[in-house]
Amino acid sequence: MQHIPETPQAAGLPADDQAEDRQQFETSTQLDPPSVNSRPLSASASATGASVLDEIAQRVLWLSTAMIDAANRGRENTDGVKVGGHQASSASMVGIMTALWFRELTAADRVSVKPHASPVLHAINYLLGDLDERYLTSLRAKGGLQPYPSRSKDPDTVDFSTGSVGIGATAPIWAALSHRYLRDRFPDTPEAGRFISLLGDAEMDEGAVWEAIIDPEVRGLGNVVWIVDLNRQSLDRVIPDVQIQRLQGMFAAADWQVLTCKWGTRIQKLFTASGGEVFARRMEQMPNEEYQRLLRSHPDELHERMLTGLAADEAAVLRDLLDSLSPRALAEVIRDLAGHDIPALIDTFRQIDDTRPTVIFAYTIKGRGLATEGHPNNHAAQLTESQMRELAELSGTSLEDPWVRFAPDSAAAEVCRSTAQRLTRPPAPVHEVGQVPAELGYAHKAVTSTQATLGRVLSDLKRAEPELAERVVTLSPDVATSTNLGGWINKTGVWSIAGRQDWFADDRERVLRWQEASSGQHIELGIAEVNLVSLAGELGSTFSRWGQPLIPVATIYDPFINRALEPWTFGLYAGGQSIMVGTPSGVTLAPEGGAHQSFNTPSVTLEIPGLTSWEPAFAQDFEWTLLEAMRHIGRHDGHSAYFRLSTRPVDQGLARVPGDEIERERRRQQVISGGYRLSPHPAAEDDITLVGAGAIMTEVCQAAEYLRERGFKAGVVCITSPSLVFRSLQARGRLGGAQTGMGATSIVDVLLPAEHPAPLVTVMDGHPHTLSFLAGVRGDRARNLGVTEFGQASSVSEAYAIHGIDTASIASAALDLLGR
Numbered sequence: 001m002q003h004i005p006e007t008p009q010a011a012g013l014p015a016d017d018q019a020e021d022r023q024q025f026e027t028s029t030q031l032d033p034p035s036v037n038s039r040p041l042s043a044s045a046s047a048t049g050a051s052v053l054d055e056i057a058q059r060v061l062w063l064s065t066a067m068i069d070a071a072n073r074g075r076e077n078t079d080g081v082k083v084g085g086h087q088a089s090s091a092s093m094v095g096i097m098t099a100l101w102f103r104e105l106t107a108a109d110r111v112s113v114k115p116h117a118s119p120v121l122h123a124i125n126y127l128l129g130d131l132d133e134r135y136l137t138s139l140r141a142k143g144g145l146q147p148y149p150s151r152s153k154d155p156d157t158v159d160f161s162t163g164s165v166g167i168g169a170t171a172p173i174w175a176a177l178s179h180r181y182l183r184d185r186f187p188d189t190p191e192a193g194r195f196i197s198l199l200g201d202a203e204m205d206e207g208a209v210w211e212a213i214i215d216p217e218v219r220g221l222g223n224v225v226w227i228v229d230l231n232r233q234s235l236d237r238v239i240p241d242v243q244i245q246r247l248q249g250m251f252a253a254a255d256w257q258v259l260t261c262k263w264g265t266r267i268q269k270l271f272t273a274s275g276g277e278v279f280a281r282r283m284e285q286m287p288n289e290e291y292q293r294l295l296r297s298h299p300d301e302l303h304e305r306m307l308t309g310l311a312a313d314e315a316a317v318l319r320d321l322l323d324s325l326s327p328r329a330l331a332e333v334i335r336d337l338a339g340h341d342i343p344a345l346i347d348t349f350r351q352i353d354d355t356r357p358t359v360i361f362a363y364t365i366k367g368r369g370l371a372t373e374g375h376p377n378n379h380a381a382q383l384t385e386s387q388m389r390e391l392a393e394l395s396g397t398s399l400e401d402p403w404v405r406f407a408p409d410s411a412a413a414e415v416c417r418s419t420a421q422r423l424t425r426p427p428a429p430v431h432e433v434g435q436v437p438a439e440l441g442y443a444h445k446a447v448t449s450t451q452a453t454l455g456r457v458l459s460d461l462k463r464a465e466p467e468l469a470e471r472v473v474t475l476s477p478d479v480a481t482s483t484n485l486g487g488w489i490n491k492t493g494v495w496s497i498a499g500r501q502d503w504f505a506d507d508r509e510r511v512l513r514w515q516e517a518s519s520g521q522h523i524e525l526g527i528a529e530v531n532l533v534s535l536a537g538e539l540g541s542t543f544s545r546w547g548q549p550l551i552p553v554a555t556i557y558d559p560f561i562n563r564a565l566e567p568w569t570f571g572l573y574a575g576g577q578s579i580m581v582g583t584p585s586g587v588t589l590a591p592e593g594g595a596h597q598s599f600n601t602p603s604v605t606l607e608i609p610g611l612t613s614w615e616p617a618f619a620q621d622f623e624w625t626l627l628e629a630m631r632h633i634g635r636h637d638g639h640s641a642y643f644r645l646s647t648r649p650v651d652q653g654l655a656r657v658p659g660d661e662i663e664r665e666r667r668r669q670q671v672i673s674g675g676y677r678l679s680p681h682p683a684a685e686d687d688i689t690l691v692g693a694g695a696i697m698t699e700v701c702q703a704a705e706y707l708r709e710r711g712f713k714a715g716v717v718c719i720t721s722p723s724l725v726f727r728s729l730q731a732r733g734r735l736g737g738a739q740t741g742m743g744a745t746s747i748v749d750v751l752l753p754a755e756h757p758a759p760l761v762t763v764m765d766g767h768p769h770t771l772s773f774l775a776g777v778r779g780d781r782a783r784n785l786g787v788t789e790f791g792q793a794s795s796v797s798e799a800y801a802i803h804g805i806d807t808a809s810i811a812s813a814a815l816d817l818l819g820r
Helices: 050-072 087-091 094-104 115-127 133-137 167-185 201-205 207-213 216-220 244-253 265-271 276-284 288-295 299-307 312-323 327-334 342-349 385-394 411-422 450-464 466-470 486-492 529-539 542-546 558-562 565-573 601-606 619-631 661-673 694-709 722-731 747-751 768-778 796-803 807-817
Strands: 110-112 195-200 224-230 257-261 358-363 472-476 522-524 551-556 579-582 611-614 640-644 675-677 688-693 714-719 760-763 782-785
Touching (some): 050 087, 050 115, 050 411, 094 115, 094 224, 110 167, 167 195, 167 207, 167 216, 167 224, 167 565, 207 244, 207 529, 244 358, 257 342, 265 276, 265 327, 288 299, 288 327, 299 312, 450 472, 466 472, 472 486, 472 529, 551 558, 558 579, 558 601, 601 611, 601 640, 601 768, 611 619, 611 722, 619 640, 619 661, 688 694, 688 768, 694 714, 694 807, 760 807
Parallel strands (some): 110 195, 195 224, 224 358, 257 358, 472 522, 579 640, 688 714, 688 760
Antiparallel strands (some): 675 714
């Protein structure tokens, strides 16, 4: 017997989640058993086996709910911090996921599951034999099932990591695009099926969703399917009434197929009965909030609530129809949404057009089948013990033995066995990137910028290492030429699903040959940085999905990496390995003004796990570090890289690259470890040490020369990777078995040996916080120079003076520390 509770706590809502201004729950009432909310999820059964799927769906509902219950009520909690979980959000997805997994999916399909429905995924994997029973009590525990699906951390099959709202939803688009690219270049890549996103309707508010939908290349992906769980609730509220036609129109305008799965079989039959036209119109025009209120009303109230607001003649017609239904029957009918009607879902899946992407709007009820069904505050609600026992009984199990499987000789067990066999994936053949050389062997210009060197190195790679270059794919958000990819594009072409005619092929004055075909190696996206980093992450995941590694190199204007920071970092968390190039950067881009001058990116990228940040000053340094970054892409123990490059031409003679073979290799090793000393004298002779990174090394070297002329020996340290030097410092003094982090070396002691302390001046065309940790290496007195204010349009020399990173400012800071 179900009780509609009087208070949030009685409903299972955590007491610490209660806000004083939250709407009170309805007065406690009872429904005649069996409870309306607890009936099987499907509104009908058919000869096609849907009745067995109803049974499986009910067990999936139980298992997913019981996992969350075990994590909260069944596990000792000494922290005083709630474990949490989302029983209601999981429940709304049960019918959709049961229909998908047990009837529709193939082994070649890949599915992204909405974050809060992760228990449903684990429940299904458990029934399929893909998850050991011991994990069912470990949700949100150390070494157990993750709060949200994770490819790298969960013990069972997870196709996409999700958890960042909107990002997991779009990931299958970029995975489909990556697979299409992979098949064009490497035909022996395993075939792929559909790339499916299961997302909540609240995720439609995310800009990342619409940026992905309207990208021109997406319309050619006929194997992309989105299924929107339209339960009309978000975390705090019922979503205000939104015309579904607007969302449908937006997808249709982007050339997506739009399917709507709204009403179940039973209510549709009533729509065709006498008075059904009025009934249908009343249900269709009902605001979301009113519909949710009906779900929480006692069945005895529903007849009058349904008649509210109707004209007298329509009310009379509808009353005749409603009077033919008992209160309980009407309560069941208004809940008959097609997102829980398994035959209706299967029929909708059969209508998918494989020539273009498809979106299915599946109407559901949040908390379907639970005592908290449809309540506007049910997002974090937990069922009470008595409610769990009721659900267990209706699901053919018990709270004492919650993880019981179907009887081996039952029809449900046979469906589970056959589904598991159908979804078994053969291992993909594993290919290697191949040997990455230490350097390419071509000389660099005497005066050049690191951004110009990017284009030069990629072009040289195509000549020197063609097999390695085959694995490289570049991408940019409409900034390919302005980030110096023109030479590479001329050599490799632009990749496009269908290819496009080059109307400028006969234009002799054209420098850039923009030829689009399926053989190209550059992917051009619209101006949407979120799409860029999301695609880069999926291109960098092909080694783990299909055994074919790629080396994605994405270019983006450095200041705009902040726009894409969340999806980028989430992609790294999900295992997507790529090389991101931010260029141009800093206040060095002075004429562009403050809007394009970056300051925090060196600090931000130092702090991101799974990422090595680089800011090389010289062309040879950039070549060495880029090849080193490529060496770590496309491997299970690999990681990503970020390069902050500059448009400022720098005299390459300042690098003093050794001519001796042994000394040159020693320099290279230091460069790829994070930095090196440029001054000719040893650290023991330093009166002061000047440290810089990137194009600002010109001013650092000039300041050192200024000090030398005044009788002071200034050591010069060129940092190529602040993050590697920081890891080197962090690794100091740790026990042998302690984790030192990727790339940890002793480079910090080479750059700043503890036995030779000296005052320290650090300089960045970026926030000085980035290198401020160096003061702790030897306990030196330090001045950290950099950019701490928004910029303005000016010349480079003026910009440097404004922010105090010019030669005079560096020398002055050094003299201050020297007491002069």
